[in-house]
Amino acid sequence: xxxxxxxxxxxxxxxxxxxxxGGIKAVDDISFDVEEGEVWGFLGPNGxxxxxxxxMIITLGxxxxxxxxxxxxxxxxxxxxxxxxxxxxxQAVSVDGDLTAYENLLIFSKLFDVKKADRxxxxxxxxxxxxxxxRADDLVKHFSGGMMRRLxxxxxxxxxxxxxxxxxxxxxxxxxxxxxxxxxxxxxNSEYGVTIFITTHDMExxxxxxxxxxxxxxxxxxxxxxxxxxxxSIGGDxxxxxxxxxxxxxxxxxxxxxxxxxxxxLKILTANGEAALPQIIDYLRNQGVAIKGISLxxxxxxxxxxxxTSAGRDTRGSFRETREARKAFERRAR
Amino acid sequence: MASATxxxxxxxxxxxxxxxKIRHDSSELWMRAIQPALWLVVFGSALTELRSSxxxxxxFTYLQFMSxxxxxxxxxxxxxxxxxxLIWERDMGMLTKLLSTPAPRASVVVGKTLASxxxxxxxxxxxxxxxxxxGINLRLDPLDVLxxxxxxxxxxMAFTAFSMTLSAFLGTQSRMMAFGQALTMPLFFxxxxxxxxxLMPRWLQYVSEVxxxxxxxxxxRSMILTGVYTQVPLDIAAIGVFTLLMMVxxxxxxxKLVQ
Numbered sequence: 001x002x003x004x005x006x007x008x009x010x011x012x013x014x015x016x017x018x019x020x021x022g023g024i025k026a027v028d029d030i031s032f033d034v035e036e037g038e039v040w041g042f043l044g045p046n047g048x049x050x051x052x053x054x055x056m057i058i059t060l061g062x063x064x065x066x067x068x069x070x071x072x073x074x075x076x077x078x079x080x081x082x083x084x085x086x087x088x089x090x091q092a093v094s095v096d097g098d099l100t101a102y103e104n105l106l107i108f109s110k111l112f113d114v115k116k117a118d119r120x121x122x123x124x125x126x127x128x129x130x131x132x133x134x135r136a137d138d139l140v141k142h143f144s145g146g147m148m149r150r151l152x153x154x155x156x157x158x159x160x161x162x163x164x165x166x167x168x169x170x171x172x173x174x175x176x177x178x179x180x181x182x183x184x185x186x187x188x189n190s191e192y193g194v195t196i197f198i199t200t201h202d203m204e205x206x207x208x209x210x211x212x213x214x215x216x217x218x219x220x221x222x223x224x225x226x227x228x229x230x231x232x233s234i235g236g237d238x239x240x241x242x243x244x245x246x247x248x249x250x251x252x253x254x255x256x257x258x259x260x261x262x263x264x265x266l267k268i269l270t271a272n273g274e275a276a277l278p279q280i281i282d283y284l285r286n287q288g289v290a291i292k293g294i295s296l297x298x299x300x301x302x303x304x305x306x307x308x309t310s311a312g313r314d315t316r317g318s319f320r321e322t323r324e325a326r327k328a329f330e331r332r333a334r
Numbered sequence: 335m336a337s338a339t340x341x342x343x344x345x346x347x348x349x350x351x352x353x354x355k356i357r358h359d360s361s362e363l364w365m366r367a368i369q370p371a372l373w374l375v376v377f378g379s380a381l382t383e384l385r386s387s388x389x390x391x392x393x394f395t396y397l398q399f400m401s402x403x404x405x406x407x408x409x410x411x412x413x414x415x416x417x418x419x420l421i422w423e424r425d426m427g428m429l430t431k432l433l434s435t436p437a438p439r440a441s442v443v444v445g446k447t448l449a450s451x452x453x454x455x456x457x458x459x460x461x462x463x464x465x466x467x468x469g470i471n472l473r474l475d476p477l478d479v480l481x482x483x484x485x486x487x488x489x490x491m492a493f494t495a496f497s498m499t500l501s502a503f504l505g506t507q508s509r510m511m512a513f514g515q516a517l518t519m520p521l522f523f524x525x526x527x528x529x530x531x532x533l534m535p536r537w538l539q540y541v542s543e544v545x546x547x548x549x550x551x552x553x554x555r556s557m558i559l560t561g562v563y564t565q566v567p568l569d570i571a572a573i574g575v576f577t578l579l580m581m582v583x584x585x586x587x588x589x590k591l592v593q
Contacts, residue, residue, distance in 0.1 A: 055592075055593070058434045059434075060430065060433055060434060060589065060592050060593070061593055080436050080438060081436075083434060083435060083436045084436035086434070088430070088431060088434040089431075090427040090430050090431060091427065092425070092426055092427030092430075093426060093427055093428075094426075094427040094428055094430070094431035095428075096351070096355075096428055098355040098358060098359065099351065099354055099355060099358070100358075103351075103354055107347060107350065107351045107354075108435065110343070110347040110350075111344060111347055111348075111432075111435040111436065111437050112435060112436060113340070113436065139358060
């Protein structure tokens, strides 16, 4: 007999579709699961249907057909209960510039029913953790973009949602703030156990943060899986060896396949480059070939993205989405 | 029961949020007070020498007569442009965020309209203060003033909700601004705010009969000027029904704004 519950799915989406008036299929029969405790990424070009999907999950848009469950609760049955479990950080700036940092946290902790006794400690802790304590009583409109993002994440620390939705979390941030934001997102996931759902078209971000991801294209999920698996799926790693003499033209099959041999160089395609690298070095040394240099290149998520989306051929995106993203950028950039 | 508590606490929290913003920066409200001040000081003073029982429906000066109308007008202007602010919040992402909280949608409408009524009360206090400065003789006993405030609250909530409803259909700040401004003058002139309904041609009288502003002005004028309360229950009932209708319609279409 089994003991304990099976692991809970944070999100179960089945045959979800959204058709806008005029027959435009923004989301076309997609299904996916997000496991509790993972960082799930939703990738795709502008207009692929990512934001539409998120809006349906957070109960701001009604599906045309299909079902969505958040921690086992059907969003169409009990939308208020679903909203009580989730946090949402939209692409645009969602903290209120006309309130102080402290007030932003206070108001939203009340709306999320954080117990009155818990509020002061949690708010103080979140402000400390995010390095915002000194600016707690300043109006948020005087904050930099990075600080606003930190405040938005601080809100999640106070409200402790079971799942946090981040729409383009690092859009418009400078490289340093972007790195910091990534760090906080990881901590939120590992230390507070928050399941994270992010959308992005920044492949580096997806690679850095996501346990698993799905790439959406024209309303459908083109491919999904762990970033490493996806990269491997479009071919292995490429090991390039520079030698001082003509290298052998074949290597044992378990090291990979030779794709190119020149007088002083050798290219080997291998399933897992990091594991194969020392073996290739050993093999060549045993063959008496002196190595002058060696490099490893991996197909990046960019390559995966380009393969599975129409982004390379077609860069249409909705006007609204572009406008919102730019607005967010302008506000943050101040 | 639990959901009723949640509803009230959400609405109050949202109202608190707006009240805190007013506390941080009330300059907008002071600027909005300029217009009613000009109506009283310039328009009212010019006409007040004109003694006509026809114009003021009684033995009052014109300034006495128009005071209630100017309170209503100042509140109307604040409330009817609320949609511009709401669309701005939508564009910035704040509204989406608010609607993704567990707060029931109708409580968002109640909270925001309550906050707007705080602005309305501010305007009423400013106008009443001005009438004291200008030496306009009104019946300002506490109960009457409280009565005026209650009417202002209902009225501000109604037109704020009306504006929220409109904004869901108009969708952009500039359209909302244009439409809101286009609406205020007809509402104002087709009411008893600055002249009595009896002076109007017949067709305009019909219009003013269905204009909520007429009921608001009539109720307030009864309280601070004539002291004749016979029409007040009807006035308040009419405003109450209108407020309720507007709140329901705003709650129903609010989600349209973020889709």
